Amino acid sequence: MxxxxxxxxxxxxxxxxxxxxxxxxxxxxxxxxxxxxxxxxxxxxxxxxxxxxxxxxxxxxxxxxxxxxxxxxxxxxxxxxxxxxxxxxxxxxxxxxxxxxxxxxxxxxxxxxxxxxxxxxxxxxxxxxxxxxxxxxxxxxxxxxxxxxxxxxxxxxEGETGREKEAVDLPFPIEKASDLLHWCLSTGLKVSEVVMENESAWRKESDTKTGILQHFKVMQECIYRGCHTGGFLPGGLNVARRAAALNRRLVAANTYTDYESWVVAIRKGGNGFNYILDWVSCFALAVNEENASFGRVVTAPTNGAAGVIPAVLQYFITFCDGYSEEKIIQFISCASEVGSIFKKGATISAAMGGCQAEIGVSSAMAAAALTECLGGSQRQVLMAAEIAMEHHLGLTCDPIGGLVQIPCIERNTMGAIKAITASQLALQSNPDKAKVSLDAVVNTMWETALDMNSKYKETSDGGLATNIPISLPEC
Structure with missing residues (x-):
């Protein structure tokens, strides 16, 4: 097959x-x-x-x-x-x-x-x-x-399997995390380097890098725009946008005129735990408030979870001095491979697997990418992805009013923070002693998805969607 x-x-x-x-x-x-x-x-x-x-x-x-x-x-x-x-x-x-x-x-x-x-x-x-x-x-x-x-x-x-894409001769074919680890250990390549080798089967490496940076530019613009746009979200729930007010409060008297000077202004605030925590939340809120407002975003791997990876990447850029094209390409490349493993072995659709398939997967992707960019080994990279998903298992998708707002937007902040925590745990651990593999957690996520009641799969028929009284206008 x-x-x-x-x-x-x-x-x-x-x-x-x-x-x-x-x-x-x-x-x-x-x-x-x-x-x-x-x-x-x-x-x-x-x-x-x-x-x-x-x-x-x-x-x-x-x-x-x-x-x-x-x-x-x-x-x-x-x-x-x-x-x-x-x-x-x-x-x-x-x-x-x-x-x-x-x-x-x-x-x-x-x-x-x-x-x-x-x-x-x-x-x-x-x-x-x-x-x-x-x-x-x-x-x-x-x-x-x-x-x-x-x-x-x-x-x-109808009638397709989803595998009709014209096949190419990939130097490192990967279906599971164990395949990825095999190629990494046998070649000494990082996860992101394995990805770049495979991408070269489709296009020139320079084109891949250019494309990745174009996607990052959209993420960058989305975060900045979301951090400077107030008001209320469309759809009838009258949810107030929070990122802009939080940005103003956090940046305080530090002035800036564009994204570049904004990053400098943020760094002037220091590196206290609460300060960084607030900024990670702000980054994620900004993206998903834009997403909820029919703004332009990057699926990462979905729109509902689009804020996790940009928030963790912006954290890496701002507070870990990771603002270089090489590091950004490394981050996004590594994240993509973890996402593809989940898609192949489970699902990235909330309608199939609940929110574990969206926020959970994006958190695992971000954790892996951050770990590699902070110098983690290949085993630590996969361990970080496993830890992040393990603690999203069973997460339901129950959007109030069928809108990608409550609880979706805040869940992106949670997914981003969990990704950073998972990365730190992996970096401070010996993966040889880990009891749970990434493949095991992928399989578990899929089994959980199959067992999950359909009312918790993006239908708004259960959970918060039915326990919070709302009155939406007729669309």
Missing amino acids: QREQISVFDIFKIGIGPSSSHTLGPWKAAQRFTTSLTANGILESVEQVKILLYGSLAKTGKGHGTDVAILLGLTAADPVTFDVNAIDSTIAAIKSEQLLHLAGTQFLPFNYENDLSFLFFESLPFHPNAVTFQAFLNTGKAFSETYYSIGGGFVVK
């Missing part, structure tokens, strides 16, 4: 919040559908389009912006480049004018209420996140395709 080959740019994707599985994935599915219409030579024959949302995509779709993402995807908007400030006006125009600019080439009549259906009580067997697109042609025929958003912005079409 063909092994799944996952690149650093599969784990880390530039997109728009608030959810990789409910926003970015459906957006990409819509793009794929219009591409399929073109490939089949029927795009110009389409007279009407209907969309059916199943399972988790239906139950929390409006809160996650699934409807918004799909409509934008059908118009050929690109989540990497689309102006986030134009989202509201674009969707408002589609609804008021009842016209859809399909693939950016032709206008079709489109009634939001009738042509986009939320099938709350229907699910498809392959995955809880399913969407079916139906195109009705002027020939009297119809064309339909079903897609599944399987987490982290990954999308598979």
